[in-house]
Amino acid sequence: MARCGGRSLISSLLLLLVALLTISPSHGFVKTEKKIKSASFLSPKLVMNPGSVANPFLFDIDFPRGHVGIKGFDAEVVDQDGNPVPLHQTYLHHWVVQPYYVRKGFKLSQRDMPRNHGFSRHLGSKPDYILVRNGGLCRNTVRHFFGLGSETRKTSTRVPDPYAIEIDNPEETPDGYEFKWLLNIHAIDTRGVVDKSGCTECRCNLYNVTIDEYGRDIKPDYKGGLYCCYDKTQCLLRNGFDSVEEKTRTLYLKYTVRWVDWDSSVVPAKVYILDVTDSWEPSQGSTGDSQEHFCHVEYEVKPCKTSGDGCVDVKKKSLMMPFNGYIVYGAAHQHAGGIGAALYREDGEGICTSMPKYGNGDEPGNEAGYIVGMSSCYPDEPVKVTSGETLTLEFNYSSAVGHTGVMGLFYILVTQQLPEQESSLPALFQAHTKSVSFLSFLAAMVVVAVVVLIAAVVYRRQKREDGYQSLST
Template sequence: MRHINNRAPPGYAYFVDNPEQWTPLFHFINQKVPEGVDASDNALFECPCTPQRVIDVENGTIDGTKSFANPFGTCNEAFEESNPSCELSTYVGGWRCCEDGVFVLDTDKYDVDALPTDEVYGVFRITYLDGVDARDTDLKPLESLGGDITGSVYTKGNVEFDVPLCEEGTAPEDCIYEMETVHYISGGINATDDTLWEIPYLVGHLHKGGIDLSMYNMTTGDLICRSTPIYGNGTEAGNEDGYLVGMNPCYFEGDDLIVAPANEKVRSVVRYNSTEPHTGVMALWFPRGAEVSA
């Protein structure tokens, strides 16, 4: 997302040893619905599994490929019992049906070869210190930790889930899909990992329809961080009306700096607007931590 500040907090940096190349990962979805095509922007945006996808439940593959991330069947108990995205046999849409070169239109209904082709470019901007060995400075090296609302202390999670349409007759302001889980602050599943981390930065990752993602201290019940989305309200690039264009992070310093072992339990709660159903949404934490020397 354009409006997420991933800059390391003062006193910290991302260390990279002897890089030979950078490989950015972009995910572009063409949402321009051509004339005569019966599809909503939202349907294309959320990667529906079209009839052209070859889903093999027995082998756990879509189009002959297994997910490069977590496999199906890794949801926590609450999601496993109720969410279609947790199992391939009930999967109807999400990033696994949106791999490179895949059409999100039913190509039996539409001649995609006759549709116009767009050329799209993306830019990754990375600032760095030149001519300096970062380990000779006072900067602390940051590492990426994690957290997934579909996970727990026993499983890392499925990455994505579906938001069902709220019950008919529910007032729009009450159409909120809420789920929670308890997980380790590191995002791992090793109960004996007591590596000490200081965490100066936390940010959530939500999709369209997201309201907020909150993390609570399990011992005190106090709110640690509530990461909220930024929605566009215009037409210019990066401010597209109704689209989620960024997330607000939480920074911690001084007496508020989080210092905790990797296996400290926290409770996370996500809320999504359910006036419309959604497939393949996410609720992930991207903490940045520096390991505390023994």
């Protein structure tokens, strides 16, 4: 009986020792999931007819108000009953969302954008409104915070914990201004058109336009793109398919925002958009500042002279990063024909590869022939980037056939600070890592000494008892 009790005591002490030795000052990042809020909104209506194009700039849209951190932004086109609309009926070329400040009492209209590139007429020495731009790098375009295209339904925009995109910090609002949101939707109704892919690629011959939306002549060598499918243009319909009144439909962009109220536990991350058409080139004294960049946004993929799987158009651009920080998210934007994009360092070390997902059916989110999603990157450890470092963009398109108006944008989220680590131990043990480690080690050594001492005592007692029992037999 004594032997059994002694062994039980030793076992218990050994288990205690193991438990103490396995306690470590494990740390984890502050979580924000429990605080995440979500709300869905509808844009102002879009009235669409077969072959029609809508590309409005919509001001003061519904959006969460106050000092918040955005954790995600998703969108899709729906009809007046709230049903998702497939891409083969209405193609979502793109949607973009951008914040701005507006003078109190002043209301913007469609004619204020985008002709004046961020500023309307002035009252006194101050502009009527000021666009809030993303972190960079393009100075002339691509200024938005959020935006996708046909891939929007199956592309993750989740901002990983504990990061968020800081919005409407009251300390940054200019006196006399209010914080608002702008939405631009570019939708193309392809019902009854002669060439769906041609309409979605905005080929100029299908739109019968010779001037752009500002009245400027379109260059003869410009075959297709944004200059030919602006608001209220019309793509060519099949013979006998007339745009009659009963074919008119009312659509909306349904967008869902996820956010948290801003507090000290949230780590700010900035949006940067890199464009493979950026004209920036390295020069002596260059800093990579946005004033040095001019982004063309779109380009043409010419058909290859041979046929087969080897027909791939590869476009690369190396850009100097003007910031110190850590990349915590990445995703690319491509049009139909896209076969993948990558962001990597000069030595070839990969940072993010974003691949398209093509649909294979008719239902919304799985439309055959369309890009219905792009893969997103969530690195296990934030990727450090140093100011002055050069990163390379690479966009690949199939060139088995030509494509007009394609894009090569790469979205990254960059934080300039890593989150503080929070101990998972009780408050009594929340101390500096080295101190906790030393105390744990010291406590473990004390327990080891006690275990050895008790074991020795028990062993001697058992030995005496074993000897007495043997003499009695």
